[in-house]
Amino acid sequence: MTKKFTHIADDSPSMVDVGEKEITKRTAIAQSFVQLPDEMAEHIQDGEIKTLKGPVFHTAIIAGIQGAKRTFELIPLCHQLNLNKVSVDIQLKDNLLVEIICEARCSGKTGVEMEALTGASVAALTVYDMCKAFSHNIVIKETKLLKKTGGKSDIGQ
Amino acid sequence: MTKKFTHIADDSPSMVDVGEKEITKRTAIAQSFVQLPDEMAEHIQDGEIKTLKGPVFHTAIIAGIQGAKRTFELIPLCHQLNLNKVSVDIQLKDNLLVEIICEARCSGKTGVEMEALTGASVAALTVYDMCKAFSHNIVIKETKLLKKTGGKSDIGQ
Amino acid sequence: MTKKFTHIADDSPSMVDVGEKEITKRTAIAQSFVQLPDEMAEHIQDGEIKTLKGPVFHTAIIAGIQGAKRTFELIPLCHQLNLNKVSVDIQLKDNLLVEIICEARCSGKTGVEMEALTGASVAALTVYDMCKAFSHNIVIKETKLLKKTGGKSDIGQ
Amino acid sequence: MTKKFTHIADDSPSMVDVGEKEITKRTAIAQSFVQLPDEMAEHIQDGEIKTLKGPVFHTAIIAGIQGAKRTFELIPLCHQLNLNKVSVDIQLKDNLLVEIICEARCSGKTGVEMEALTGASVAALTVYDMCKAFSHNIVIKETKLLKKTGGKSDIGQ
Amino acid sequence: MTKKFTHIADDSPSMVDVGEKEITKRTAIAQSFVQLPDEMAEHIQDGEIKTLKGPVFHTAIIAGIQGAKRTFELIPLCHQLNLNKVSVDIQLKDNLLVEIICEARCSGKTGVEMEALTGASVAALTVYDMCKAFSHNIVIKETKLLKKTGGKSDIGQ
Amino acid sequence: MTKKFTHIADDSPSMVDVGEKEITKRTAIAQSFVQLPDEMAEHIQDGEIKTLKGPVFHTAIIAGIQGAKRTFELIPLCHQLNLNKVSVDIQLKDNLLVEIICEARCSGKTGVEMEALTGASVAALTVYDMCKAFSHNIVIKETKLLKKTGGKSDIGQ
Numbered sequence: 001m002t003k004k005f006t007h008i009a010d011d012s013p014s015m016v017d018v019g020e021k022e023i024t025k026r027t028a029i030a031q032s033f034v035q036l037p038d039e040m041a042e043h044i045q046d047g048e049i050k051t052l053k054g055p056v057f058h059t060a061i062i063a064g065i066q067g068a069k070r071t072f073e074l075i076p077l078c079h080q081l082n083l084n085k086v087s088v089d090i091q092l093k094d095n096l097l098v099e100i101i102c103e104a105r106c107s108g109k110t111g112v113e114m115e116a117l118t119g120a121s122v123a124a125l126t127v128y129d130m131c132k133a134f135s136h137n138i139v140i141k142e143t144k145l146l147k148k149t150g151g152k153s154d155i156g157q
Numbered sequence: 158m159t160k161k162f163t164h165i166a167d168d169s170p171s172m173v174d175v176g177e178k179e180i181t182k183r184t185a186i187a188q189s190f191v192q193l194p195d196e197m198a199e200h201i202q203d204g205e206i207k208t209l210k211g212p213v214f215h216t217a218i219i220a221g222i223q224g225a226k227r228t229f230e231l232i233p234l235c236h237q238l239n240l241n242k243v244s245v246d247i248q249l250k251d252n253l254l255v256e257i258i259c260e261a262r263c264s265g266k267t268g269v270e271m272e273a274l275t276g277a278s279v280a281a282l283t284v285y286d287m288c289k290a291f292s293h294n295i296v297i298k299e300t301k302l303l304k305k306t307g308g309k310s311d312i313g314q
Numbered sequence: 315m316t317k318k319f320t321h322i323a324d325d326s327p328s329m330v331d332v333g334e335k336e337i338t339k340r341t342a343i344a345q346s347f348v349q350l351p352d353e354m355a356e357h358i359q360d361g362e363i364k365t366l367k368g369p370v371f372h373t374a375i376i377a378g379i380q381g382a383k384r385t386f387e388l389i390p391l392c393h394q395l396n397l398n399k400v401s402v403d404i405q406l407k408d409n410l411l412v413e414i415i416c417e418a419r420c421s422g423k424t425g426v427e428m429e430a431l432t433g434a435s436v437a438a439l440t441v442y443d444m445c446k447a448f449s450h451n452i453v454i455k456e457t458k459l460l461k462k463t464g465g466k467s468d469i470g471q
Numbered sequence: 472m473t474k475k476f477t478h479i480a481d482d483s484p485s486m487v488d489v490g491e492k493e494i495t496k497r498t499a500i501a502q503s504f505v506q507l508p509d510e511m512a513e514h515i516q517d518g519e520i521k522t523l524k525g526p527v528f529h530t531a532i533i534a535g536i537q538g539a540k541r542t543f544e545l546i547p548l549c550h551q552l553n554l555n556k557v558s559v560d561i562q563l564k565d566n567l568l569v570e571i572i573c574e575a576r577c578s579g580k581t582g583v584e585m586e587a588l589t590g591a592s593v594a595a596l597t598v599y600d601m602c603k604a605f606s607h608n609i610v611i612k613e614t615k616l617l618k619k620t621g622g623k624s625d626i627g628q
Numbered sequence: 629m630t631k632k633f634t635h636i637a638d639d640s641p642s643m644v645d646v647g648e649k650e651i652t653k654r655t656a657i658a659q660s661f662v663q664l665p666d667e668m669a670e671h672i673q674d675g676e677i678k679t680l681k682g683p684v685f686h687t688a689i690i691a692g693i694q695g696a697k698r699t700f701e702l703i704p705l706c707h708q709l710n711l712n713k714v715s716v717d718i719q720l721k722d723n724l725l726v727e728i729i730c731e732a733r734c735s736g737k738t739g740v741e742m743e744a745l746t747g748a749s750v751a752a753l754t755v756y757d758m759c760k761a762f763s764h765n766i767v768i769k770e771t772k773l774l775k776k777t778g779g780k781s782d783i784g785q
Numbered sequence: 786m787t788k789k790f791t792h793i794a795d796d797s798p799s800m801v802d803v804g805e806k807e808i809t810k811r812t813a814i815a816q817s818f819v820q821l822p823d824e825m826a827e828h829i830q831d832g833e834i835k836t837l838k839g840p841v842f843h844t845a846i847i848a849g850i851q852g853a854k855r856t857f858e859l860i861p862l863c864h865q866l867n868l869n870k871v872s873v874d875i876q877l878k879d880n881l882l883v884e885i886i887c888e889a890r891c892s893g894k895t896g897v898e899m900e901a902l903t904g905a906s907v908a909a910l911t912v913y914d915m916c917k918a919f920s921h922n923i924v925i926k927e928t929k930l931l932k933k934t935g936g937k938s939d940i941g942q
Contacts, residue, residue: 012842012843012846012872012873012874012875013216013843013846013847013850014846014850014870014871014872014873015850015868015870015871015872016870017869017870017890018869018870019810019869019870019890019891019892025490032297055369055372057483058369058372058373058483058484059170059233059234059372059376061483061484061485062233062373062376062377062484062547063231063232063233063376065484065485065486065547065548066231066380066544066547067231069543069544069551070230070231070544072854073227073851073854073855074220074223074224074227074279074282075220075279075282075283075286076216076219076220076283076847076850076851077216077286077287077850078286079867079868079869080854080866080867080868081551081867082550082551082552082553082579082867083486083550083551084488084489084490084550084580085485085486085487085488085489085490086485086486087483087485087486088483088485089483090483105488105490106490107490108867109869113289113293114282114285114286114289117282117285117297118282121278121281121282121297122231122232124278124300125231125232125271125274125275125278126232126233128271128274129232129234129235129271130234132270136270136302136305136312138301138302139299139300139301140189140274140278140299140300140301141298141299141300142296142297142298143281143296143297143298143300144295144296144297145293145295148293155293169371169372169375169401169402169403169404170372170375170376170379171375171379171399171400171401171402172379172397172399172400172401173399174398174399174419175398175399176339176398176399176419176420176421182647212840212843214640215640215641215840215843215844216843216847218640218641218642219641219704219844219847219848220847222641222642222643222704222705223701223704223851226700226701226708227701229383230380230383230384233376233379233380234379236396236397236398237383237395237396237397238396238708239396239707239708239709239710239736240643240707240708241645241646241647241707241737242642242643242644242645242646242647243642243643244640244642244643245640245642246640247640262645262647263647264647265396266398326685326686326689326715326716326717326718327530327686327689327690327693328689328693328713328714328715328716329693329711329713329714329715330713331712331713331733332712332713333653333712333713333733333734333735346611373484373547373548376547377545377546377547380545381545384544384545386697387541387694387697387698388534388537388538388541388593388596389534389593389596389597389600390530390533390534390597390690390693390694391530391600391601391693392600393710393711393712394697394709394710394711395710396710422710423712427603427607428596428599428600431596431599431611432596435592435595435596435611436545436546438592438614439545439546439585439588439589439592440546440547442585442588443546443548443549443585444548446584446585450584450616450619450626452615452616453613453614453615454503454588454592454613454614454615455612455613455614456610456611456612457595457610457611457612457614458609458610458611459607459609462607469607496804526683526686528797529683529686529687529797529798530686530690532797532798532799533687533690533691533798533861534690536798536799536800536861536862537694537858537861540857540858540865541858552865553864553865553866553867553893554800554864554865555802555803555804555864555894556799556800556801556802556803556804557799557800558797558799558800559797559799560797561797576802576804577804578804641844660925687798687861687862690861691859691860691861694859695859698858698859701855702848702851702852702855702907702910703848703907703910703911703914704844704847704848704911705844705914705915706914741917741921742910742913742914745910745913745925746910749906749909749910749925750859750860752906752928753859753860753899753902753903753906754860754861756899756902757860757862757863757899758862760898764898764930764933764940766929766930767927767928767929768817768902768906768927768928768929769926769927769928770924770925770926771909771924771925771926771928772923772924772925773921773923776921783921
């Protein structure tokens with residue numbers, strides 16, 4: 001229980017110095033859920049939310065990928081890194097629950113957990129935005145990390 | 158149940174035309190929660206997470222405010238708007254549950270719900286980022302809208 | 315032929331002062347074309363480029379809308395403005411010619427031509443990016459303004 | 472003719488995983504043209520558009536370089552990469568035709584074609600913006616790739 | 629001496645609420661200086677730093693204008709606003725002292741001082757960047773506000 | 786005295802080609818000062834500017850770190866690079882003089898001086914912004930480089 005915070009050196013916030021760390025292949029997978037309101041049920045078709053002609057999930061996938069690439073701008077102490085890959089997958093589960101999975105990969109000195117989490121969050125916000133004309137009875141639920149490899153301690157094998 | 162989607166005109170996604178809408182004062186309040194792991198308990202002091210000397214919540218507040226201002230860049234079909242105010246408040250509840258409240262205000266033709274939700278989400282992601290050195294057993298929970306005024310249909314009195 | 319450049323005052327580039335101009339409703343429509351290579355013919359289905367399962371045009375529409383909103387960051391002497399609407403429509407014409415139409419609208423002191431042109435260009439670049447795995451024999455052709463209303467001199471009918 | 476699309480995996484758009492690709496030196500050269508209206512003829516001097524005292528081409532060069540660096544933000548499925556060099560050259564040809572050449576270079580796992588094309592496009596849009604006070608009879612023509620080295624298949628030797 | 633800080637409400641930083649403020653025309657003029665090293669003397673020609681063929685000051689003017697437009701992204705508690713005008717003027721004074729003047733204007737609810745100061749600072753940094761190949765013996769000096777009109781208290785007549 | 790400018794090749798500005806340079810560990814430390822007005826004296830407590838409850842310096846530190854990461858967007862001819870570390874330290878000296886030190890580090894082909902200088906400048910502008918409600922009698926003074934290692938010519942001991 002004596003593990004030290006790595007973000008805070010001495011007196012003030014600063015980005016951790018990753019200069020001495022090795023470059024390894026890193027992956028992270030994050031998950032988020034969006035609970036849609038009952039009003040949406042009639043707009044679902046073939047696993048997508050078909051709204052007149054624009055597919056909601058496809059738009060959210062694009063937004064999530066772009067959001068993941070901008071993590072370093074949004075999260076103050078995140079390092080800049082060049083992602084090898086970002087993917088966002090969205091599935092509609094029972095009871096109008098939308099599951100969002102975002103995977104990020106890089107070859108770098110620091111993990112890509114925040115990139116995966118940010119990609120999932122931005123995709124979730126975009127689903128919210130595109131469905132809110134019907135009802136604001138929408139909840140973004142349980143954003144968390146499922147898996148992480150390539151760092152000191154892996155998670156979720 | 159014949160309410161139409163406003164984001165989708167004809168064939169493809171587009172931003173809703175708000176040209177004919179009146180300028181009104183609009184507010185929105187969103188809420189998010191972050192469940193911290195038990196390991197964090199000993200680092201809490203005076204309602205903040207005191208980590209050596211960097212206050213986690215203060216950093217997340219700044220990130221949330223900046224994130225709210227960039228909503229139009231992150232969410233593809235959101236309109237640009239000039240916020241009159243953004244505030245983010247963060248409180249530590251029982252059982253290591255962090256409550257984040259983000260309020261956004263503008264005088265404009267379209268609501269500021271997405272700005273409030275984005276501000277809350279970016280603050281939550283920042284809390285996650287600053288605590289993850291201890292454990293990834295962190296969950297961002299229940300991001301939702303509490304209140305909205307100034308549009309056609311108000312929410313949350 | 316003595317009309318003066320409005321971007322250049324005295325010695326150096328500066329944004330035109332639009333402080334004395336009235337706020338009017340302004341629209342602009344721009345057009346761009348992308349000539350695809352013959353190799354693409356077999357991947358077209360129902361007016362879209364169906365590639366396994368990702369629709370190219372839908373991605374380009376999202377990119378174009380987002381690009382239009384960021385015109386003021388890309389074009390040095392453009393004013394910031396809050397668009398009332400952006401839409402991008404993409405159609406496949408004969409002979410693998412892709413037509414992109416971008417419309418931008420705002421209530422403001424300055425025209426939205428550059429926003430429409432930037433939206434069309436970013437959509438065209440995205441079509442290029444998504445098709446280039448097949449062949450780089452792609453050309454973005456004839457990006458121009460079709461129509462403009464709300465300013466001193468209207469264009470297009 | 473069985474070459475597969477690399478941007479689309481399974482169901483939805485995602486950035487190609489370049490994690491297994493080698494880092495090589497990559498270059499790309501793109502070209503764009505802007506056809507100026509006759510009204511501009513009298514404002515040209517020494518190969519530049521001399522407008523009172525602000526040089527149009529110099530401004531467009533700066534914009535093009537900055538635009539190339541932001542390609543990953545504009546084009547949804549482009550990878551982030553750190554360019555070793557960007558240059559934009561602009562020449563006035565006969566008949567008021569402006570030729571823009573943009574060269575991008577990096578040491579990376581993926582090509583820099585989109586960076587060169589984006590730099591050329593943003594420079595072309597900037598030329599348009601700075602000349603449009605005279606006439607909107609301007610056309611951006613023939614944006615295409617001239618050369619590409621360092622990847623699997625080189626173009627334009 | 630009981631004037632209250634307007635940026636800080638209760639417990640934590642937040643953007644001031646300007647919702648009740650009137651829209652007025654606002655201007656601000658900021659000044660910065662860059663002291664160049666002696667080595668630069670031979671590269672100055674006609675009031676510019678002529679370096680082979682690229683004019684340093686022109687590049688810095690473009691950078692300053694673009695920087696002013698992005699003030700709200702850089703300064704956490706600044707409001708978004710749409711500038712009516714930004715101009716940057718640069719003059720070479722005696723003894724290799726570069727004077728930068730940035731003027732910002734808007735019609736809005738809050739002042740444009742930070743926009744003028746940010747524009748001047750980014751221009752100064754750009755002058756530094758373009759001259760540093762000769763010597764790092766460069767100092768950015770005395771960035772301050774010269775004038776401000778349109779708010780509660782004007783400065784600099 | 787025949788050292789050539791590296792930013793300017795032939796006719797026009799371009800980013801220097803760093804493709805042939807080796808990757809080395811690079812550091813830079815920059816310094817800036819902000820002279821506060823006398824009115825601030827009563828608001829200082831424990832080395833911070835305590836304003837109701839928002840700490841000014843902490844906000845400026847966050848802004849400086851984020852600003853350093855965005856140097857390549859602000860300074861036209863700067864290369865993109867992934868910083869290993871950024872830190873900003875702020876101390877209050879005698880006579881209401883605020884000293885800002887920004888350190889940037891990367892493993893790259895080009896120096897990080899501009900990142901350190903930009904981080905210091907953005908932090909200084911943020912201090913200005915948060916104190917200006919009291920008085921605009923504030924001056925940002927003496928922004929300069931203190932140290933630089935890892936390149937051809939080191940500076941600072």
